[in-house]
Amino acid sequence: MKKIQTPLTKKELESLKSGDEVLISGIIYTMRDAAHAKVSRMIEENKKLPFPLENSIIYYCGPTPAKPGHIIGSCGPTTASRMDKYTPLLLEHGLAGMIGKGGRNSEVKNSIKKHKAVYFSALGGLGAEYAKNVTGSKVIAFEEMGPEAVYELEVKDFYAVVINDPEGNDFYSSESRS
Amino acid sequence: MRIIQPREITDAVAKAVISANHYLPYDMVKTAKAAASSEKNKKSKNFLYKLTENYKTSKKEIFPLCQDTGITVIFLKIGSEIKVEGDIYKAINKGVEKGYAEGYLRKSVTDPFTRENTGTNTPCIIHTEIIKGSRIKMDIMAKGAGAENKSAVKMLIPSDGEEGIVDFVLETVKKAGASACPPFIVGIGVGGNLETAPLLAKKSLLREIGSASPVPAARKLEKKLLYLINKTGIGPMGLGGNTTAFAVFVESLPCHIASLPVAANIQCHSARHKSITI
Numbered sequence: 502m503k504k505i506q507t508p509l510t511k512k513e514l515e516s517l518k519s520g521d522e523v524l525i526s527g528i529i530y531t532m533r534d535a536a537h538a539k540v541s542r543m544i545e546e547n548k549k550l551p552f553p554l555e556n557s558i559i560y561y562c563g564p565t566p567a568k569p570g571h572i573i574g575s576c577g578p579t580t581a582s583r584m585d586k587y588t589p590l591l592l593e594h595g596l597a598g599m600i601g602k603g604g605r606n607s608e609v610k611n612s613i614k615k616h617k618a619v620y621f622s623a624l625g626g627l628g629a630e631y632a633k634n635v636t637g638s639k640v641i642a643f644e645e646m647g648p649e650a651v652y653e654l655e656v657k658d659f660y661a662v663v664i665n666d667p668e669g670n671d672f673y674s675s676e677s678r679s
Numbered sequence: 680m681r682i683i684q685p686r687e688i689t690d691a692v693a694k695a696v697i698s699a700n701h702y703l704p705y706d707m708v709k710t711a712k713a714a715a716s717s718e719k720n721k722k723s724k725n726f727l728y729k730l731t732e733n734y735k736t737s738k739k740e741i742f743p744l745c746q747d748t749g750i751t752v753i754f755l756k757i758g759s760e761i762k763v764e765g766d767i768y769k770a771i772n773k774g775v776e777k778g779y780a781e782g783y784l785r786k787s788v789t790d791p792f793t794r795e796n797t798g799t800n801t802p803c804i805i806h807t808e809i810i811k812g813s814r815i816k817m818d819i820m821a822k823g824a825g826a827e828n829k830s831a832v833k834m835l836i837p838s839d840g841e842e843g844i845v846d847f848v849l850e851t852v853k854k855a856g857a858s859a860c861p862p863f864i865v866g867i868g869v870g871g872n873l874e875t876a877p878l879l880a881k882k883s884l885l886r887e888i889g890s891a892s893p894v895p896a897a898r899k900l901e902k903k904l905l906y907l908i909n910k911t912g913i914g915p916m917g918l919g920g921n922t923t924a925f926a927v928f929v930e931s932l933p934c935h936i937a938s939l940p941v942a943a944n945i946q947c948h949s950a951r952h953k954s955i956t957i
Contacts, residue, residue: 522722535794564746565785574783575737575746580825580858602825603858603917624726624916625825625860626949629742630733647796648746648785660729662722662918673857673917 504658508556509597509619517619517663519670524658525621529600531562533579535649536642537587544594551642551651555595561602563648564638565628573638573654575628578602581620585609592616600661604673614669621661622672634659681813683763683957685770688815691955692774695819696751697782699953700743706888707950708734710925714862720920727915727922730948745949748784749821751775751803754882758812771817772801787824806878815957818885826863826947829855832877835939841896844869844941845904851943852908852924857917860947863924864888865908868942869897871932880944883928885952890928897929904929915948 505513507527517523530552532540543550561581565574581601588599589612597618602625605613613620623631637655644650664672711734715727737744753771757763763770779786779800786800810816831851835843848867855863868879892898904927914920925948934940 562746563785563787565743565748566783568741568783571741574785575742575744575748577746579747580828582858602860603856622857622916624729625857626745626947627729627733628746629736629744630729632742633736647798648787649796 507558509558510556511617514597514617514619514667517666519663519666519672519675521663523621523661523663525558525600525661526657526659527655529558529560529654529656529659530641531560531564531652531654532584533561533563533649534583535646536651537584539643541587541590544590552653554591556597558598558600559591559596560600560654564652567638571632573632573635576631576635577625577628578623581605588612592618604671605665610665610669610671613665614667617667619663619667620665622664623659623661631659681758681761683761683815685763685765685767687957688763688767688770689774689777691957692771692817692819693778693781695817695953695955696775696778696784696821699819699821699951700748700782700784701737701740703734703744703949703951707925710888711948714915714922714925718915718920718922720914720918722918723915723920723922726918730915743782743784744951745823746785747787747823747825748779748800749823749951750788751800752820752822752881753803753805754818754885755805755807756810756816757807758814759809760813761815768805771805772803775799775801775803817955819953819955820884821951823947823949826855826859826945829859830877830880830942830944832873832940832942834873835941836937837939839939841900843939844900845907847941848904848943849907849911851945853911853913855945856913859945860916860949861913861924862915862922862948863908864946864950865904865924865927866944866946867900867904867927867929868940868944869929869931870934870940872934872938872940875932876940877942877944879930879932880942883930884944884946884950886928888926892929894931897931900929901927
């Protein structure tokens with residue numbers, strides 16, 4: 502299994518192929534529907550973003566609250582296609598990778614190819630298991646939005662599968678799913 | 680007449696929502712384990728093993744099964760010989776609020792226009808029935824949105840027949856794909872009207888995996904659909920393989936001579952529900 506580290510380097514990105522299983526370590530940022538709407542507005546208004554988009558990975562996730570003595574609660578992926586509307590803009594501004602679940606629309610797939618980015622699927626419904634891969638967690642923006650706030654997560658060996666690679670291949674439409 | 684205090688209801692509901700979010704019903708665990716050993720696709724097999732590990736981790740009550748701890752859906756049955764000393768709906772909602780706070784569960788209920796989170800995971804959704812006797816029964820579901828968003832209802836017409844139902848269900852399952860967290864339980868409601876077909880579909884999700892409908896036509900359809908869904912090749916989390924659904928349940932009601940309503944409620948592999956009796 503391929504191990505990759507954030508922020509993603511160009512070389513690392515180029516080595517990723519649709520269908521690859523990877524273990525991600527480093528910093529990733531959670532964002533779901535409401536945060537996407539807000540960040541997109543901030544980009545359009547030229548405002549400073551809560552974290553650097555360049556070479557970063559966004560994780561589509563809204564964790565459960567951490568129980569006392571824990572870093573985080575359950576934290577699996579949410580459906581990626583709900584963010585499709587906002588994704589091309591973020592990719593234009595340097596976003597390198599996204600982790601979610603399920604397929605993307607053709608506009609996003611084209612944009613991933615154009616900007617040499619990557620979309621990974623994490624395993625849905627394994628929120629309790631994924632919590633074990635989180636070694637650090639803090640809310641860095643939009644705290645008032647509760648589960649929709651932006652969390653900076655430090656992860657270690659976070660399992661994901663490459664769905665859309667920088668060359669434009671799509672795991673879900675490939676014959677390689679056997 | 681049996682008198683019940685609202686507090687008793689609140690406490691029972693609070694306990695049940697915490698439990699539902701940490702322990703899956705045994706039929707689900709058993710089915711996932713069996714699938715993990717029978718699935719041939721390597722990635723999918725690996726996923727199914729991880730899924731059974733996830734059940735174990737959650738069971739220790741460290742983390743909920745899934746971060747989407749759902750909107751709470753309750754099938755409430757009230758015995759006719761019961762008097763609740765207060766507002767039963769308020770008592771239930773208070774129980775949901777208490778359970779989601781004390782159990783560190785995610786609050787996922789929001790205003791549909793302003794998108795402002797209510798902060799309590801309430802209001803929950805309650806379907807009420809009056810039954811004989813002096814008990815209150817509740818089937819409590821934690822229904823995640825990934826799968827609910829991919830559920831659908833369609834007003835078919837009589838000439839569409841069984842073929843129309845099969846096409847609609849397969850189309851719904853294919854559209855759901857990996858987004859809705861397969862392997863699924865697919866609940867189908869046939870007949871009734873625009874509001875009862877989806878209600879039948881949702882209610883069918885409470886059935887035990889492996890159970891078959893007592894209605895011959897529904898039983899035949901369950902078998903056929905399970906076979907066809909598992910032939911789509913979507914597989915667990917869309918990774919490929921033969922395990923796209925664990926079960927298909929078909930429930931039916933008579934309908935108007937001009938109609939053939941059909942609803943498909945997609946349930947993800949984290950099929951969380953808990954039954955309680957007060």
